Amino acid sequence: MILPFVSLAFASRAFASRVAMALLLCVVMAVPVRAEPPERVISVGGAITEIVYALGADDRLVAVDSTSTHPAAADDLPDVGYMRRLAAEPILALDPDLMILVEDAGPPEIIAQLRETGIPLVTVPDEPSIAGVRDKVLTVAEALGEAEAGAALAAEIEAAHAAVAERLAGVTERPRVLFLMSIGAGAPLAAGAETSAAAVIALAGGRTALEDITGFKPLSPEAAAAAAPDVIVVPERTLEAMGGAEAILSRAELADSPAARDGRLVAMDALLLLGFGPRTPEAVARLAESLHPDAMAVR
Amino acid sequence: MSGEVSATATVPAPGQDPAAWMRRRGGRTRLALVAMAGVLIVSVLLSVGIGAVAISPAEALSILAGQAGLAPWTDHTRVQETVLLSLRLPRAVLGILVGGALAVAGAAMQGLFRNPLADPGLVGVSTGAALAAAVVIVLGGALPLGLAGVGRDLLLPLAAFGGGLATTWLVYRIASHDGRTEVATLLLAGIALNAVAGAAIGVLVFVSDDQALRDLNFWLLGSLGGVTWDRLLIAAPLMLAPALAALVLARPLNALLFGETEAVHMGFDVERTKRLVVVLAALAVGSSVALTGVIGFVGLVVPHLVRMTIGPDHRVLLPASLMLGASLLLLADLLARTLVLPAELPIGILTSVIGGPFFLWLLLRRRGLGLW
Amino acid sequence: MLAGSDLTVIRRGRRLLDGVTLAVPGASLTALIGPNGAGKSTLLHVLSGALTPEAGQVRFLDRPLGDWPRADLARRRAVLPQSSTLSFPFRALDVVLMGRSAHAGRSSHDHDLAVAVAALTAVDALALAERIYPTLSGGERQRVQLARVMAQIWTDDDGEGQGRTPRVLLLDEPTNNLDLLHQHQLMRFARHLADQGVGVLAVLHDPNLAALYADRMVVLADGRMVADGPVDAVMTEAVIARVFGLPVTVQRHPTRGTPHLVPV
Numbered sequence: 001m002i003l004p005f006v007s008l009a010f011a012s013r014a015f016a017s018r019v020a021m022a023l024l025l026c027v028v029m030a031v032p033v034r035a036e037p038p039e040r041v042i043s044v045g046g047a048i049t050e051i052v053y054a055l056g057a058d059d060r061l062v063a064v065d066s067t068s069t070h071p072a073a074a075d076d077l078p079d080v081g082y083m084r085r086l087a088a089e090p091i092l093a094l095d096p097d098l099m100i101l102v103e104d105a106g107p108p109e110i111i112a113q114l115r116e117t118g119i120p121l122v123t124v125p126d127e128p129s130i131a132g133v134r135d136k137v138l139t140v141a142e143a144l145g146e147a148e149a150g151a152a153l154a155a156e157i158e159a160a161h162a163a164v165a166e167r168l169a170g171v172t173e174r175p176r177v178l179f180l181m182s183i184g185a186g187a188p189l190a191a192g193a194e195t196s197a198a199a200v201i202a203l204a205g206g207r208t209a210l211e212d213i214t215g216f217k218p219l220s221p222e223a224a225a226a227a228a229p230d231v232i233v234v235p236e237r238t239l240e241a242m243g244g245a246e247a248i249l250s251r252a253e254l255a256d257s258p259a260a261r262d263g264r265l266v267a268m269d270a271l272l273l274l275g276f277g278p279r280t281p282e283a284v285a286r287l288a289e290s291l292h293p294d295a296m297a298v299r
Numbered sequence: 300m301s302g303e304v305s306a307t308a309t310v311p312a313p314g315q316d317p318a319a320w321m322r323r324r325g326g327r328t329r330l331a332l333v334a335m336a337g338v339l340i341v342s343v344l345l346s347v348g349i350g351a352v353a354i355s356p357a358e359a360l361s362i363l364a365g366q367a368g369l370a371p372w373t374d375h376t377r378v379q380e381t382v383l384l385s386l387r388l389p390r391a392v393l394g395i396l397v398g399g400a401l402a403v404a405g406a407a408m409q410g411l412f413r414n415p416l417a418d419p420g421l422v423g424v425s426t427g428a429a430l431a432a433a434v435v436i437v438l439g440g441a442l443p444l445g446l447a448g449v450g451r452d453l454l455l456p457l458a459a460f461g462g463g464l465a466t467t468w469l470v471y472r473i474a475s476h477d478g479r480t481e482v483a484t485l486l487l488a489g490i491a492l493n494a495v496a497g498a499a500i501g502v503l504v505f506v507s508d509d510q511a512l513r514d515l516n517f518w519l520l521g522s523l524g525g526v527t528w529d530r531l532l533i534a535a536p537l538m539l540a541p542a543l544a545a546l547v548l549a550r551p552l553n554a555l556l557f558g559e560t561e562a563v564h565m566g567f568d569v570e571r572t573k574r575l576v577v578v579l580a581a582l583a584v585g586s587s588v589a590l591t592g593v594i595g596f597v598g599l600v601v602p603h604l605v606r607m608t609i610g611p612d613h614r615v616l617l618p619a620s621l622m623l624g625a626s627l628l629l630l631a632d633l634l635a636r637t638l639v640l641p642a643e644l645p646i647g648i649l650t651s652v653i654g655g656p657f658f659l660w661l662l663l664r665r666r667g668l669g670l671w
Numbered sequence: 672m673l674a675g676s677d678l679t680v681i682r683r684g685r686r687l688l689d690g691v692t693l694a695v696p697g698a699s700l701t702a703l704i705g706p707n708g709a710g711k712s713t714l715l716h717v718l719s720g721a722l723t724p725e726a727g728q729v730r731f732l733d734r735p736l737g738d739w740p741r742a743d744l745a746r747r748r749a750v751l752p753q754s755s756t757l758s759f760p761f762r763a764l765d766v767v768l769m770g771r772s773a774h775a776g777r778s779s780h781d782h783d784l785a786v787a788v789a790a791l792t793a794v795d796a797l798a799l800a801e802r803i804y805p806t807l808s809g810g811e812r813q814r815v816q817l818a819r820v821m822a823q824i825w826t827d828d829d830g831e832g833q834g835r836t837p838r839v840l841l842l843d844e845p846t847n848n849l850d851l852l853h854q855h856q857l858m859r860f861a862r863h864l865a866d867q868g869v870g871v872l873a874v875l876h877d878p879n880l881a882a883l884y885a886d887r888m889v890v891l892a893d894g895r896m897v898a899d900g901p902v903d904a905v906m907t908e909a910v911i912a913r914v915f916g917l918p919v920t921v922q923r924h925p926t927r928g929t930p931h932l933v934p935v
Contacts, residue, residue, distance in 0.1 A: 063641055081642025087524055089386050090641035092378050093351030109525025117381045217505070317764055317788050317800045318781075415758055550772055557755050557769075560721045564752075565823065566745025566773035611759035 037145030038098035038120070042091060044083045045102025047133075047277030048124055049074050051140045052100070054278045055149050062094050065105075070271055070279075088113045100143055102126050128199035128276050130161050137278065153278065160281035161203075167295050168205040168288055175291050176209040177201045178229035178259070180219065180248070181270070182238045190219040196274040197233070203280075204287035205295075206231065221253035231291060232259045235270035266290045324610075331609045335622040339395075342626040346391045346633050351640055352382045359383055385527075392535070393526045394632050395625040397591050398601075400538040400583035402624020405598020406605070406616050407545045408467070410552035411576040412474065412485060415606070416661075418599035419584045422470045422485060423492030424463050425595065428581070428588040430496040430503075431462025437503045456537050460585030466492055467577045521592035521647030523632050530590065537586035541579035542621055548572060548579075549613035556611075594647050596654020597624055603661060672697045672870045673748070673839045678717050678727035680710075680894075687713045688724065689894040695872045697837055700865040702881035702902075703874045705891035706915055711874045712753070714891065715843050718872065719750045732837055745773035749820035750841045754848060755812060757805055763815045764800040767791055770822035786825045790818040794860060809848030817845070817857065824869070840864060842873040846880065858884040882906055882929045890914055906930040 042063045043049040049068035052058055063078040065086070080091055083105045091099070091114060100122045105111065115121055122143040124136050134154045141150020179191035179201065191197035192213030201208055209227040232248065242248050245267070249260040259265065272283045289296045348356060358375040362383050365371035401419065408424075409417045419425045435458045470492060474485035551572040554562035562569045587594070601624040602616060609615050628646075631653070635646040674694040680687045687710045695701055695718070703711050716722040718729055720736040729736045731748065749770070757766075767787040771778065778786075791797045796814040799807060804815065826836040842861060846854040858873075862884045865871045875881045881888060881902070888905040890898040892914045898905045911919050911932060918935040 066642070078641050081639070085522075085643070085645070087636060087641070087643035089382055089636065090351035090643065092382055092386075093353075094641060095378070107525055109527070113385065113525065113527075116385065117378060317791075317797070318784055320801055321764070321784060413756075413758060550775065553769055554772055556757055556759055556761075558752070560716065561750075561752055561755065563721045564719055564745065564748075564750040565769065566742040568741060606760065610765075611761055612765060 040094070040096045041144065042080065042094060042096045042099045043068060044080070044086065044100065044105045045124070046070065046271045047136060047275040048100050048102055048140060050275065050277040050279065051137050052144070054153055055141055055144060055146050057144050057146060062096060086110050092117060098122065098143060100124060100140055126276065128196040130158065130280065133157055133276050133278070133280050157278055157281060161284065164281055164285045164288060168292060171205045171292050171295050174205065174207045175230035176227065177206040177231045177233055177291070178209040178224065178227060179233045180238060181216065181235055182241045187218040188238065188242065189216040190224065191216055196276060200273055200283060200287065203284045204291050206291045224253040225256065228257050230258045231264045231266065233266045233268070233287065235273065236267050237270065239267040264290065328609050328615055332615065332619060335619055339622045339626045342629040343391055343395070346394065346629045347383070347387050349633060349637065350382065350387060352379060354379050354383055389526050389528050389531050390523050390632070391629060392531055393523050393590065394629040396535055396538045397523070397587040397594065398597060398624040398626070398628025399621040400542045400587050401594065401597040402601035402620040403542040403545050403617055404580040404583040406602035406613070406620040407548065407552060407576050408580050408598070409602055410555055410613055411471070411573060413556050413558070414485060415603065417485065418596065419580065420593065420595040421599065422489035423496065424466045424470070424581065424584050425588055425593050426493045426496040427466025428459035428463035428585040429593050430499050431458040432589050433500050433503050434458065437506065453533055456534055456586040456589035459589040460582050463581035463585035463588070464578060467581050471577065521594045521645055523591055523646060524643060526590065534586050534590050538583055541583040545579050546617050548575060549617055552613040592647060594650050596650050596658065597628060600654050600657050601627055672837050673718060673731050675718050675729040676727055678714065678724045678729070680713055680717060680722065681725045686894050688717065691896050693889060693896065695839055695870045697870040698865060698868045699887060700862055700871045700873065700885045701887045701889060702885035703872060703889045703891060704878050704881055709891040710894040711891055712843055715841050715872065715874055719748065719841050720744065731839070742773040745823060747824060747837060748839045749823040751816055751820045751843060751845050753843045755816055760803045760805060762800070763796070763802050763804050763807065764791070766804050766815050767818045767822050770819035773823060786822050790821040790825065793821060794818045795856065810850055810853045813845065813848055814853065839870045842871065844874050844876060846875065854880060878906060878911065879931050882931065883924065883927065903930060906932070
C-alpha cells in the first residue's frame, strides 16, 4: 500500500501538535490515492488561494471564499461566502473534485456534510510561522498533485525569509509594537500574545506591546497608554476606518507614546500581514524595514 | 328586553341574518385554511425542488422511490441523491418545525399578553434562550460531571428552553399588573432584557476561546443549514409537541383577551392557561433557537397576516399560524440559500429585512385605526 | 343564593373589606353604592370568586365557591366588567359567542348561535353583530358585553332563556360609559332579569338611578357595610350625608314615588 506522501511530509517534521495530528488523520482518510490531478478545485482561505496561484494552478480553481482577496484575479471567481459560514449545496453544485480548506473553515456541521458526500477535502493547518507556511505550501501542492512545484515554492519562501532573518540577526533591541484592528463601531481590537499579529511582529524583530493579554481584545485606553508602543501597525482598511494616521496617533491614549512622538505608524494589507501565505517573507521584510530601518538598509 | 324598552330600540337592519353571515364566514375561513395548506405544500415542494444542484421532479421522485425500496428509474447522480436526502429534506423539515413553532408561540404569546405586538424576539424571549444556549456553547467544557453525560444536542435545546422560560416569566411579571398588560411596559421590559442578555452574550464572546467564538457566531446569526436527521430527531418533538399542545389552548386564549378576571368569570382556569402558554412558548422558541439560532419576526408577522385574512379567533389563528409560519420560513430559507449563490445569506437577516418594515407599517396602521 | 360572610380583604396593610356579610337572593336587584374607594368592586370580585378573601367565605347555593367546577359555576354566575379592553378585531357576535365557552360540549354550535342572537336582540344590539368590537363606542361595547354575560348564564328551562335554574348576575358599574337612554335601558333590563328570577347585584355610582330600579340597597364605606335594606329605608338624608359627606334632601320621584336625592 502506498502511503500518501503528505503523511510522510508531516511525520518527518517535528511540528506535531495534537490538532495537527487530528487534521493529519482527516487528510489521510479524505484524499484517495488518485492518478489524475484534480481539475475542479475550491479553495477556502486567503493564504490557500494565494498558494494555489503561486503554484500556477489557478486555472483549476472553480471558486474561492470571501477572504481570498489576493491576487486580484481571485475576485473574479465565484465566491462561496465567508470561510466560517460555508453552505453545502452550492459547493456540491460546483461539482468540485477537490476542496482545500484552511483549518478555521466551517461551520463544522457543514464540513461534516461535505465530507459525507465524498468530495475530497483537504484541511490545511494554519500555524503562524515560516514552518507553518512551508507546511501549508506542501499540503496544498500535494493535494493538487504538484508536489515538485510545491517543494520549489517552499524552498523559495524559506530562502526569502532566511535573507530577511540574516539581516535581523544582529538586532538586539526589540521595539514594542501595538497592532490595532477595527471591526465595526466601538473600541478597536488590539493584538495580544498568541496571535498571528504577534507572530509576524516577532519575525520582524519586534514584540507585541500587550504581552499580558492573549488573543485579540478590545483596546483598553489605559492599557494602551501604559503599553507605550514604539510602533503602531494597522491593516489598511483600519487606517481608513479610523480616519488616517494623524487621527490614530493623536488619540488620547496614544498621543504620549514613542510611536506618536516619532510618527511611526505602519499600514499594511491585512491578508499580506496576517495571512501566513507565500507573501509572508515580503510582509516580514516590509515590517522589519519600519522596525529596524538601519539593519534593513541596503549594505 | 321588555316591551316598553323595545319601543325605543333600534330595529335590526332588514334582512339581517347572523346565522347566514356566520355560515358564509365559516366557509371563507375553511377556504383560507385550505389555501394555507396549499401554500405550505407548494412551499415544501419549492424548497425541496430548488437549489444550487439541479434535481428534476422526476429525479426527486425516483430518488425517494429508491429509498422506499423501489427500483429508481432515472439516471441521477450520487450528489443529487445526497443533496436531496441529506441536505434539502432535513432542512425543509427543520424549516416547517421552526417556522410553525415560532409562529404558534408568537400567536399564543400575543394572546397571553393581550397584545398583538408581543413577539418572542421583541420581548426578549429569543435573546434569553440565546443567552442560555451561549452559556452552554462557551462554558460547556466546564460543566459538572453529571451534565457531561447529557449530549450537547440535548443540552443545548434544554438550556435554551430554560432561558426562554425564565425570560418569558420575567417579562410577564414585569408587564402584567392587575390582570392587564401595559404595552409600553411590555416593550420596554423587552428592550431592557434584550440589552441585559445581549451584554451577557458579549461577556461570553469576550471570554470564549476561538472555537467557541466560531460556534457562537454561526449560531447567533441564524441558519437552517448544517442540520442532520439525528439532530432533527432529538429536537423535533421539543418543537412539534408544544406547537400542537398550544392548539388546545385556543378557547382560554380567546377568553384571556378580555382580561384575566373576565376569563376567570367565563369559567377558565386562567393560572393554568398562563403557565402552559409560558412553558409551551419557551419550549418551542428555545428549541428552535437551539437548532437554528435567533430568527426574528416570524412570530410577529405570521399571526398578523392570519388575523388580517381570517380573523383573531385562536381556534383558527393557531393552526393557520402553524401552516403559514412553516411556509414563510421555507420560502425565506429558499431565498437565503439561492440569492447569493454559491454563498448563503443568514436567514435571520432575511426575516428581519421583511419583518422590520412590516412591524413599522403595523404601528402606523394601528395608529390609523385608532386602536391605541 | 349567593352569600358572603365576614369577608375581609387586606392589601398592603389596608383593609379594603372589613368583615362584610352580604347575601344576594334570587329574583331581586340589589344596588351596591358607596363613595370612591369604599370597596364596592373589591366586594363584587370576592363574591364572583375572582378574588380570594383573607377571611370569610363565599357560598353559592350553599356550596363554597372553591368547590364549584369552574364551568358549572360560569353557567350560573356571570359578571359584567366595568369596561373591556380588547386589542383584537373580533366581531361583536364572536364576543357574545365567547360567553358560551362554559357550555362547550353541552350545547351545539347552532344552539350557541341562536342564544347569542337572542341575547344581542334582548339588549337591542343585533345590528352590531357583524361590527368589529374595538371600533364600537363605549356604550355599544357595554351592550355587547351584557349580551355576552347573558349568553353565559342563558338557560332553556322555559325555552326563552329565563328558566328556573338559580342564576346570579354581578354588574360592576355597568352604566359608566352609557348615555342617559342606555343607562336606563340597561337598568330596566337588569330589573327585568331580576323579575325573571335572576339574583342581580349592581355596583352603581348614582343612588337616584339605583333607587329607580333596585328593590334593595347596600351602602359600603371604608370597607364596611353601613346600611342594608329596602331602598326607602336606606336612602335617607342621614345615611347619604354621613357616607358621601354631601348634605342632601330626599324628594320623591314624581311618577314612581321612589326616593330622589337633591343636593342642598
